[in-house]
Amino acid sequence: MSTSKLAAGFVTAPTLTSGLALWWRQVRAIFRIEFGKTLFSRRAIACYVLALIPVLVLTAATIASIDEGESVFETIERAREIFGQIFSTLILGAVVFLGSATIFTTLFRGEILDRSIHYYVLTPVRREVLVVAKYLAGLASGVMLFGLSTLIGFLLLYLPFGMDQFITDLSNGIALQQLGMYLGIIVLATMGYGSVFMATGLLFHNPLIPIVLIAGWETIHFILPPALKIFSIIYYLKGLLPIPLDEGPLAVIVAPPPVWVSIFGMFGLCVLTVAGSVYLLKRLEVKYTDE
C-alpha cells in the first residue's frame, strides 16, 4: 500500500487542459453515468410504469376493437381525435409531467438524499458542465421513454383499421406528420418541465410541494385568463397539437400562440431555468442534515 511499491510502473496523472475538448469529455462521462442511473436504477421503475399507462389504455381499446370486429373509435378520423385527447390529457398532463418530475428532480436531489452529491462536487468540473450534462441525460432518457410510449400508442391506434389504412396514411403523409408533431411536443415538454423540475430539485429540500403546486397550475390553465395562461407550459404545448382540442364549457378560449413562440418559448424557459440551476448548484452547501 504505497507509491514506492509501484514505483517501477507508476502512472503519473496527466495535466488536464481546460477548454472545449475537456468539457466535452466531461459532459460525455457525466451523461453516460446519469443516463444509466435514470434508466436502469430503481428510480426508473416509476417512469417505466408511467410510460406504460397510455400503451395499456390503447392496447385495451385495440383488444376491445378486435373482439367487436371493428374499432371502438369507429373511424380513423375519430381515432386520431381521441388519440389527440389521450395525448394532451394522459401523455402530456400525466405521463410527461410526472415522469419529468421523477427524472429531473432526482438528478441532484436524489444524490443529496443518497449522500453522494459530494463526489460530483469534489471533481474539477465547471458547475455549468455538470448541470448541462445531467440535464441532457435526463432529457435523453425522458424523450426515449415518453417518445416510445407515444410511438407505440400511435401505432396501436391503427391496429383495428388494418395495414392498408396505415400505409395510406403513411403515403399521404398524415401519419408521419402527426407522429412527428407529437414526438416534437414530447421533446419540448420534457425540455420545459425537465428544466423547471431540475431547478426545483436544487431549490427545495422537499420538491413534492412545488410539484403539486405546478401540477395544480398546469391542470387549471384552461380556465385561467389569457394574462395568466402564458405562465403555464401546457398552454404553449397545446398550441402545437396537430388536432385542436375541445377543452369543455369552462375553458377560457384564446388563440393558441404562434408555433415559433411555443418553440422558442420552451427553449427560452429551458435556458433560463438551466442557468438558474447552475446558480443554485454554485451556492449549494453539501451538508447532509443530520451530520
Added chain:
Amino acid sequence: MNRAEAIQVENAGGNIALRDVSKFYGDILGVNRINLQIEPGITGLVGPNGAGKSTLMNLIAGLIPSTRGSIKVRGVTPTQAENFFRQLGYCTQYDSFPAGINGYNFIRNTLLVHGYARSTAEALTRQALEQVDLSKAAYKSVDAYSKGMRQRIKLAQAIFHQPDVMILDEPLNGLDPMARAQVIGLFREFADAGKIVVISSQILHEVDLISDRVILLNSGYLVAEGDLSNIQSETGEPMKIFIRSKDASAIAARVFDLEHLVEAQLHYDGLGLFIRTSDADTFFLAMNQMVVNEGWAIESMGPADETVEAIYQHLIVEQQVAT
C-alpha cells in the same frame, strides 16, 4: 498567525491559507475567525466532538462556503472548481456511495468525470486500488464492503488523481492495525514528496505519531497551531522531563535545589526520574553542569509531555473543566 501574516501567506499562494474565516449555520457557530496557514507535510487536526474539525475541512474543500473570510489553496479559491479540485483530494466523513456501484467503477467513473481519457482513467484506477490494497475486491459492490474497505475506497477516491493537497477526515476510522500502519506510511510518503496532508483524528496518539504539526480546535475556535514543542512552550505550563539514569536517586536529591523546579518524582523502578520545571532551558543548562561535576551516567533525557495528548489535556480538557 496574525492578520498581516495571513494576508502575506494568502498572497504568496503556496499553501492553504485561511483568512478570518467564519462559518455560522444560522445562529450556530461552526468555526470563528480562523487565520491559518497550512504548509506541506502532515498536519493533524485535533479537537473534541463539535470543535469544528469537519466544518473546517469542508470549508477548505469547498463543500460549504464560508460566512466570512477567504480560503485559498495554493492561490486558488473553491469557486474556481476546475483548477481547485485538480490539486485537492478530500476523503470526507460521509460513509455513503452511489447506489449499487462497485469499487472499480466508482473510481474509474469519477476519473472519467475529471476528464481523463478512458485508458488513463483505467490505469489510474488500478493504481489507486493497489495503493489502498483493494485490487482483489475491486469488482465487488461497495455496498458489500466492510467498514475498513469503504474507508479505503474513499481514500482511493481522494488520492487517485495525485493531488498536491489532501484533506482527510478521520481517514483511519475502521481500519485494522495493519491497514492503519500501511495508510500512515502512505501519508508519510505524500508528505515527503512535498504534498500537504491534513488529517483529523480522535485518536491522539496516532495524530502524535503521524503529524509534523497540529491544529487544535475547540468550540469553533483555533486554540493552538504549530509544531508540538512550540505549542508546549507557548502554553506556559511547566514542562515535564523524563531522565533515565541509574543515578536517579542522587539526581532527585540535587535537583530539589533548583529554583524553577516544580516537582520531581522517582520512577517506580528507581532508574528514572520525572521532573516538572517552569524553565526548561535553564534546567537543561544546570543539569548539564551537574552531570559533568557529579559524573552521573545519563541514559536518556527529554520532554515527556510533548505529545498531542498532553497538549490536548492542558489546552482543551483542563480549560473545559475550569469553565
